[in-house]
Amino acid sequence: MADKALSYLLAEKVDSIIAVSLYPHYSRATTGSSVNHLKKHLQKLARNLPLKIIDAYPDQPEYIKALADSIHAGIGRFDGDDKTVQILYSAHSLPVSFIRDGDPYVDHLNRTISALEKLTGLRGKLCFQSKSGPVEWLSPSTPEMLEQQAEAGTKNLLMVPISFVSDHLETLYEINILYRDKAEKLGMRLHSTQPLNDHPQFILCLKQLVLQALMDS
Template sequence: MKDDNPGSPIGIVLLNMGGPDALEAVEPFLYNLFSDRDLIQLPLGALLQKPFARLISRRRAKMVVENYRAIGGKSPLLRWTSVQAQGIAARLGSAFRPYVAMRYWAPRADEAVARMKADGVERAVVLSMYPHYTGATTGSSVKDFRRAAVTLHPNLKYRVIEQWYDWPGYLDALALCVREGLESFPEELRPLVQILFSAHALPQKFIDRGDPYLEHVLDTTRGVMKRVGNRSWRLGFQSRSGPVKWMEPDTVEVIDQLAAEGRQAVLLVPISFVSDHIETLHEIDIEYRAHARAKGIAHFARSPSLNDRPEFLTAMADLVRQEVENWR
């Protein structure tokens, strides 16, 4: 695409899932999530998707509210994504302006696009904050952004970065997190630590239809381990729910296997998440840690999330910079 206006500001739009900003927002957030047929195709077709979504979100909200209450009463995802957007833009220079578009809670794509139009932004790089591509996450968010752009800012020119699972700077930053996690163990235990990568699960039908998500996750784990060194590692998939066939193995099942093997030290590395949110702060830090200890694993830790680590923000800025240079 030719850059017809090289002097105008360039928007940096980060796409992410979003999360409730208060306990009262949990149920409507879940409703938005379950209403998205790109993510979850409830039975009996599109016509009944929203009634089913209403029912399921109402039933699940009570439990999920307590999970959010345990981590401070809201999701930190917007805060971290906003910090990441600002950090990336700052590294690129004053011509770049940061925006955030969440899929299932505010600020939504409509708001981000409207803000860019009001700010006089005619060009943008749209960056999915899911490193590994699947139509259920990146695909849905990009589709939503495109809809908003056509409706609210049809003159906006933009390029989309949909995947970056093998971007060297990302792998370098994630490897640093793994090394930091290993250093949290007593020195005498470090050679014995079992690394367990945990990615967000997808229904198996997404993989069967050709989504490259599993291949991307595996490429990332291999790239990280090349940097970390010759150590034992496993891969599991977390956050499975509902009566469908999911990707295997479940992270909990891998923890059980490690316990049965007599492993006493496990480092869990969240690999499909680039910032802390409910799956790291509650599912891993509270639920999985308690489960591992109950199974006899005495030393269980999680590697730190990428969040606002300088190495990660620099890597993402370099990725965006490459995209802008290719645009010209």
């Protein structure tokens, strides 16, 4: 947690902090809340310590290359017949009210997809997973998209967890179990790209973000 991390850094006598969000696409619900949490504890422990935030990097070149690599590997699971594979970009959903209030999350997603499709030459469709509660959420939802693809006669789906950089509940269970089972019942084969985790290009992305922040400061 932020308080323990800050306590460790202060014990190491750091004189400034660069915080890098592991959400490439900014939203007040994700990066915003995490940054607020960090600032709250920094205010308590060392309010004068300089803090620089890297809060988004939707089209950072090494990040895009890492995603492209995972897509090419994912398509290879369909025996290389990429003409028959529909790519679905599945992002964590948000209430529509966030976007109406100016949250850049969807714009950031579209920047990533645009850069990615320019690099790969492959087109996909954006959908949203993990909604909860009675408010209006971003659409189409991923389950709705699966049904639309089945009605369109699609047979092979490559799911790209576009807003997730590491494995967790939404990738391991929601995509690779729930959505795969749903696709199978609808007569389709679904594979998912691997989240970036420790992909060398993604680690290089983080390194370059930090080095650039140091240069800028």
